[in-house]
């Protein structure tokens with residue numbers, strides 16, 4: 356699932372290309388994808404794009420917003436004259452737009468279009484008053500995050516340690532619990548635990564202060580790398596122009612079962628924790 360770096364990359368693209376456009380019409384091809392006061396969108400201008408954890412909010416100039424969670428396979432693809440020449444749209448988008456994965460089409464002024472694709476259809480789009488965005492369960496329950504981009508206070512080392520101390524469960528699923536910490540999913544949780552040399556099965560509350568500090572820094576490191584290279588294009592992830600990211604070329608342990616650990620030479624192992632593929636080096640993650 357796209358995580359903080361992927362969703363932030365989409366946000367930056369939408370902020371650059373979508374802001375200032377007027378939404379002339381919203382065409383909904385799959386009714387279940389969009390809920391709320393749909394008629395409020397027509398004729399509005401896009402003011403700014405916010406991100407809260409893995410959630411996106413397109414703020415409109417009439418005090419309404421389009422709140423979105425792209426879940427596993429959601430894609431926003433902008434087409435317009437402002438798109439740089441030579442932009443290489445990923446094959447993850449499909450050759451033609453719209454296609455069978457296109458469920459919502461925003462017709463914009465100046466002939467531009469914003470497509471919402473979602474092969475698995477787990478994503479959602481909700482149209483609500485901007486003041487009510489934080490009444491939506493996902494946004495309301497979201498924990499603090501390491502790199503907020505929409506005015507929130509960032510998660511501190513002290514808060515992080517407090518979250519770990521208060522949990523009786525293993526560390527890895529805790530890192531991915533959006534109600535505790537926003538924005539981290541399977542890829543960056545696996546890689547951060549590897550960087551910090553911590554076994555993903557360790558009980559969170561039993562980590563030492565040094566380990567918790569190392570993990571906090573490791574999370575920052577892997578998320579920063581993810582942001583720098585435009586996210587990881589696993590699944591269907593592409594940016595707002597339909598271009599793939601590059602973090603998959605920098606995976607530390609994620610998806611590398613059987614490969615030799617570059618640090619100690621031991622084979623990277625894959626287990627399942629809380630239903631998710633978990634990758635770690637039994638040699639140096641203690």
Ligand SMILES: [Zn+2]
Nearest residue numbers: 616619636639
């Ligand atoms: Zn190792």
